[in-house]
Amino acid sequence: MKILIAGVDGYLGWSLAQYLTARGHEVAGADIFFRRQWVEELNSWSAVPIAPIEERLQAFKEHFGTKLHFWQGDLRDYAFVEQILREFQPEAIVHLGECPSAPYSMIDVSHAVFVQTNNITTTFNLLFGIRDICPQTHLVKLGTMGEYGTPNTDIPEGFFEIEYNGRLDRFPFPRQAGSWYHWSKVHGSNNIMFACKIWNLRATDIMQGVVFGTRIDEMGDDQRLLTRLDFDQAFGTVINRFCCQAVIGHPLTVYGQGSQKRGFLTLKDSMHCLTLAVENPPDVGEYRVFNQFANVFSITELALKVQRIAQNLGWDVKVCHLENPRHELNEHYYNPTHQHLLDLGYCPTHDVEAEISIMLQDLWKYRDRIRANKEILIPEFRWNGTKKKVKFLD
Amino acid sequence: MKILIAGVDGYLGWSLAQYLTARGHEVAGADIFFRRQWVEELNSWSAVPIAPIEERLQAFKEHFGTKLHFWQGDLRDYAFVEQILREFQPEAIVHLGECPSAPYSMIDVSHAVFVQTNNITTTFNLLFGIRDICPQTHLVKLGTMGEYGTPNTDIPEGFFEIEYNGRLDRFPFPRQAGSWYHWSKVHGSNNIMFACKIWNLRATDIMQGVVFGTRIDEMGDDQRLLTRLDFDQAFGTVINRFCCQAVIGHPLTVYGQGSQKRGFLTLKDSMHCLTLAVENPPDVGEYRVFNQFANVFSITELALKVQRIAQNLGWDVKVCHLENPRHELNEHYYNPTHQHLLDLGYCPTHDVEAEISIMLQDLWKYRDRIRANKEILIPEFRWNGTKKKVKFLD
Numbered sequence: 202m203k204i205l206i207a208g209v210d211g212y213l214g215w216s217l218a219q220y221l222t223a224r225g226h227e228v229a230g231a232d233i234f235f236r237r238q239w240v241e242e243l244n245s246w247s248a249v250p251i252a253p254i255e256e257r258l259q260a261f262k263e264h265f266g267t268k269l270h271f272w273q274g275d276l277r278d279y280a281f282v283e284q285i286l287r288e289f290q291p292e293a294i295v296h297l298g299e300c301p302s303a304p305y306s307m308i309d310v311s312h313a314v315f316v317q318t319n320n321i322t323t324t325f326n327l328l329f330g331i332r333d334i335c336p337q338t339h340l341v342k343l344g345t346m347g348e349y350g351t352p353n354t355d356i357p358e359g360f361f362e363i364e365y366n367g368r369l370d371r372f373p374f375p376r377q378a379g380s381w382y383h384w385s386k387v388h389g390s391n392n393i394m395f396a397c398k399i400w401n402l403r404a405t406d407i408m409q410g411v412v413f414g415t416r417i418d419e420m421g422d423d424q425r426l427l428t429r430l431d432f433d434q435a436f437g438t439v440i441n442r443f444c445c446q447a448v449i450g451h452p453l454t455v456y457g458q459g460s461q462k463r464g465f466l467t468l469k470d471s472m473h474c475l476t477l478a479v480e481n482p483p484d485v486g487e488y489r490v491f492n493q494f495a496n497v498f499s500i501t502e503l504a505l506k507v508q509r510i511a512q513n514l515g516w517d518v519k520v521c522h523l524e525n526p527r528h529e530l531n532e533h534y535y536n537p538t539h540q541h542l543l544d545l546g547y548c549p550t551h552d553v554e555a556e557i558s559i560m561l562q563d564l565w566k567y568r569d570r571i572r573a574n575k576e577i578l579i580p581e582f583r584w585n586g587t588k589k590k591v592k593f594l595d
Numbered sequence: 596m597k598i599l600i601a602g603v604d605g606y607l608g609w610s611l612a613q614y615l616t617a618r619g620h621e622v623a624g625a626d627i628f629f630r631r632q633w634v635e636e637l638n639s640w641s642a643v644p645i646a647p648i649e650e651r652l653q654a655f656k657e658h659f660g661t662k663l664h665f666w667q668g669d670l671r672d673y674a675f676v677e678q679i680l681r682e683f684q685p686e687a688i689v690h691l692g693e694c695p696s697a698p699y700s701m702i703d704v705s706h707a708v709f710v711q712t713n714n715i716t717t718t719f720n721l722l723f724g725i726r727d728i729c730p731q732t733h734l735v736k737l738g739t740m741g742e743y744g745t746p747n748t749d750i751p752e753g754f755f756e757i758e759y760n761g762r763l764d765r766f767p768f769p770r771q772a773g774s775w776y777h778w779s780k781v782h783g784s785n786n787i788m789f790a791c792k793i794w795n796l797r798a799t800d801i802m803q804g805v806v807f808g809t810r811i812d813e814m815g816d817d818q819r820l821l822t823r824l825d826f827d828q829a830f831g832t833v834i835n836r837f838c839c840q841a842v843i844g845h846p847l848t849v850y851g852q853g854s855q856k857r858g859f860l861t862l863k864d865s866m867h868c869l870t871l872a873v874e875n876p877p878d879v880g881e882y883r884v885f886n887q888f889a890n891v892f893s894i895t896e897l898a899l900k901v902q903r904i905a906q907n908l909g910w911d912v913k914v915c916h917l918e919n920p921r922h923e924l925n926e927h928y929y930n931p932t933h934q935h936l937l938d939l940g941y942c943p944t945h946d947v948e949a950e951i952s953i954m955l956q957d958l959w960k961y962r963d964r965i966r967a968n969k970e971i972l973i974p975e976f977r978w979n980g981t982k983k984k985v986k987f988l989d
Contacts, residue, residue: 279704310673310723317719318712321782325711329704332980353764363757368928370747372769376785384789388715388782391770395778399922399978528793534762584793586726 204479205289206230207276207327208297209269210237210254213343213412213471215428217295219419220472221479222265229270229289231281231298235319236429236436239305245433245577248445248567249415252425260425276323279330286334293339293479294331298323299389303347303380304435304526304582313381320385321392328396339482340404341475342393344386346464346494346537348408350377351530356537359406359490379529380584390490397488404487405478410464410494412471413440414556415563428468430564432571434580439500440465442578443507444560447518448568451575453508456591457525459501462535464494467556470549477545492539495549510557524591528584598873599683600624601670601721602691603663604631604648607737607806607865609822611689613813614866615873616659623664623683625675625692629713630823630830633699639827639971642839642961643809646819654819670717673724680728687733687873688725692717693783697741697774698829698920698976707775714779715786722790733876734798735869736787738780740858740888740931742802744771745924750931753800753884773923774978784884791882798881799872804858804888806865807834808950809957822862824958826965828974834859834897836972838954841905841912842962845969850985851919853895856929858888861950864943871939886933889943904951918985922978 204221208214209230222228234254240246252260254271261269270289274281276298299320300306306316324342331338349356352375362371373394376387393404420426431437432445443453466474474493483489498506504520511518525531543549550556564571581590598615602608603624612622628648634640646654648665655663664683668675670692693714694700700710718736725732743750746769756765767788770781787798814820825831826839837847860868868887877883892900898914905912919925937943944950958965975984 279708310719313723314673314716314719317715317782317786321711321715322708325704325708329707352766354759354762361759363759365748365755365757368748372746373771375766375769377767378785378789381786381789384782384785387785388711388778391772391778391781392711392775395772395775400980586794 202292202479203227203289205285205291205294206297207294207323208232208299209271210234211297212429214297215257216417216468217472217475218269219426220417221476222267223419224476229291231272231274231276231285233273233275235300239300240431240433240436243433243435245431245574246570247429248432248564248571249427249430250570251427251429256425260423264421264423264426276326277319279326282326282330283334286330290335291338293341293482294327295341295475295479296324296327297343299343300382302435303382304580306380306382307584308582316382317385317388321388324389324392328393328402331402332400336402337485340393340402341478342389342404342406344390344406344408345383346408346410346492347383348376348378348387348390349374349537350379351533351535352377353534358492358538358541379527394488397486401486403483403485405483406488406490407478408490408492409471410466411438411440412466412468413438414468415560417469417472433577434582440503440507440557443504444557444564445571446578447507447511447516447561448564449572449575450516450518451578452519452521453504454521454523454578455500455504456523456527458531459504459522460499460531461529461533462497462499464497464537466493466495467550470495474542474547477542477547481545491541492537493542494539496551496553497535506554507557510554511561514561522594524594526580526583526591596686596873597621597683599679599685599688600691601688601717602626602693603665604628605691606823608691609651610811610862611866611869612663613820614811615870616661617813618870623685625666625668625670625679627667627669629694633694634825634827634830637827637829637971639825639968640964641823642826642958642965643821643824645821645823650819654817658815658817658820670720671713673720676720676724677728680724684729685732687735687876688721689735689869689873690718690721691737693737694776696829697776698974700774700776701978702976710776711779711782715782718783718786722787722796725796726794730796731879733873734787734796735872736783736798736800738784738800738802739777740802740804740886741777742770742772742781742784743768743931744773745927745929746771747928752886752932752935773921788882791880795880797877797879799877800882800884801872802884802886803865804860805832805834806860806862807832808862809954811863811866827971828976833894834901834951837898837901838951838958839965840972841901841910841955842958843966843969844910844912845972846913846915847898847901848915848917848972849894849898850917850921852925853898853916854893854925855923855927856891856893858891858931860887860889861944864889868936868941871936871941875939885935886931887936888933890945890947891929900948901951904948905955908955916988918988920974920977920985
């Protein structure tokens with residue numbers, strides 16, 4: 202299939218280009234390198250060194266024996282999106298071209314506005330481009346499990362049927378997101394659902410859990426093919442950050458009590474799931490929602506896992522609790538469904554320990570890069586609007 | 596009270612400034628005259644001639660004996676919002692500074708992007724400004740009954756308690772809006788709900804029905820105090836448009852079969868309701884939703900009402916059905932609650948006929964202005980993305 206990856210230079214995008222190409226798909230990508238800029242803006246860098254795009258594309262060609270079609274430009278510019286769709290005529294578009302950070306969106310008014318307008322505009326441009334240029338194209342859009350929040354009921358996949366005052370209807374499951382970023386994903390989900398309804402487009406909206414991992418097999422040994430791995434407060438997600446802390450002997454920093462639960466999956470699983478979505482498109486006019494994760498853990502459970510595996514490697518690391526910079530429930534019910542991907546053949550990686558062990562060994566090589574910026578491991582962007590490093594609770 | 600009206604030059608804003616001032620409040624307003632520009636862009640104009648802002652402000656001072664504080668500028672510019680809040684320190688802000696047109700948002704990609712990013716950004720700027728400058732200020736935000744769509748159940752005011760898979764929770768009622776504009780209001784509602792939660796702000800989110808009417812008593816006989824009344828396909832709402840058609844003997848154009856039902860209220864009622872919201876603020880940290888309308892009618896019922904009243908005035912007008920340019924259900928259940936405003940003392944105007952009669956007599960004076968642009972009465976912006984005048988069905 203011909204597949205376009207919007208945001209191909211990012212953590213997931215760069216991995217996915219390789220995963221799909223290795224499976225025989227013809228892949229194209231677009232990027233304007235915002236992710237590199239955002240991390241620089243926060244005075245940080247990827248723990249895993251990443252090559253400039255020219256080197257990445259060269260390595261890609263050498264390794265996979267085929268060219269990655271690449272367009273450099275801003276997906277907020279409709280003319281740019283039009284050009285790509287006309288030239289490449291993709292059968293599927295995986296939309297990773299959004300700003301994916303909750304803390305980044307909470308910095309101040311300009312960051313909140315940027316994240317929401319960027320994410321809304323890129324999605325609009327893809328929707329209108331599909332409508333007008335390639336209406337059969339399947340849009341696979343990255344949302345987040347964070348759209349749902351932590352309600353006191355089960356969480357279905359996007360929709361549920363309920364009775365209210367004696368009458369039945371099928372509704373979108375109410376979203377209760379936890380940051381301006383997470384709400385931008387809700388806004389996007391709502392817009393895509395409506396576009397499918399009025400224009401007969403087809404889309405898969407992926408409510409993804411937190412992804413962790415340093416590599417996928419397809420990258421082989423070529424350093425230029427490695428994907429980024431961030432450890433700063435805004436773009437470093439929780440397991441990745443814990444592993445970076447472990448390799449430099451820094452305490453693993455749990456926000457608050459750590460009883461908050463989330464869905465998680467490995468980078469490899471994320472690639473597998475996205476591929477299943479792409480290779481099994483919905484019908485024309487269908488808007489479907491996949492909850493995409495392998496396991497649910499509490500944050501403290503994860504910290505203890507990383508600590509134990511580090512101990513097996515001979516490293517002694519503490520688990521510490523920090524003031525929680527976020528506004529989130531600590532104790533809560535959490536039971537999200539995730540049946541659709543299993544039905545398509547997804548076999549989740551339940552051996553999280555094995556994956557963490559690989560990560561720790563990968564990151565060991567880059568410990569100097571992490572140690573050189575260890576201050577960034579303690580968050581300062583708080584949901585209440587202040588900017589001040591949080592304190593250790595114990 | 597000190598009340599700031601964002602979007603004070605519009606249909607509701609200009610009326611509200613007068614209504615609140617007549618009740619003894621100290622009113623300020625901000626505007627950049629986008630509404631005048633949008634209507635011009637569509638090659639149309641207000642049926643009721645409206646004065647330039649300088650004349651409006653002069654008439655305001657003469658009539659009410661007090662100055663209307665006015666700032667000209669773009670509410671998407673945070674520095675502008677900051678300046679106003681610092682200088683005026685409002686106790687309440689009524690946010691009417693959004694683009695209010697469904698058809699306008701459906702024109703093409705640039706209009707969709709403009710409407711959603713404009714509406715999101717202005718609301719963000721007000722929320723952050725309140726948080727940082729005047730955290731006690733009550734935000735009264737105009738949403739729309741159209742956020743809910745037409746579900747097969749009752750519609751509560753914003754929230755409902757339901758059981759799902761044997762567990763209970765209170766949720767935001769799922770929104771199923773019907774245009775990019777309506778979705779922009781949903782996005783705004785979600786953002787405001789979240790801001791109240793994390794920053795302890797107070798807000799009233801008004802799910803308003805369709806407003807109709809040419810005047811409120813406070814305007815007296817001064818032509819410069821009259822508010823605009825649009826009749827074009829994008830900014831002319833249904834009853835206002837029917838009345839403009841009636842005074843020039845044009846058929847009243849019902850979209851589709853006309854069985855679709857909506858909530859309606861007079862301009863005077865809208866002013867009364869907004870004032871009740873302002874004068875009875877919620878607690879700090881409270882986000883509340885008011886469904887604001889007086890009566891539910893089908894579109895055909897309204898056309899027949901306007902036809903009958905026109906007949907009483909000796910004018911013979913037909914009711915015709917057009918292809919529906921929108922994507923909406925024709926036959927549907929519709930039972931929205933609207934108790935909160937009644938509890939605050941709102942007495943709805945149920946005598947819609949009396950109001951329509953006043954409107955027809957008001958608009959009779961301006962029939963030449965309407966006749967000069969009668970082509971604009973037939974819509975061409977279609978929800979499927981094409982632009983082509985719709986046909987008469989009978």
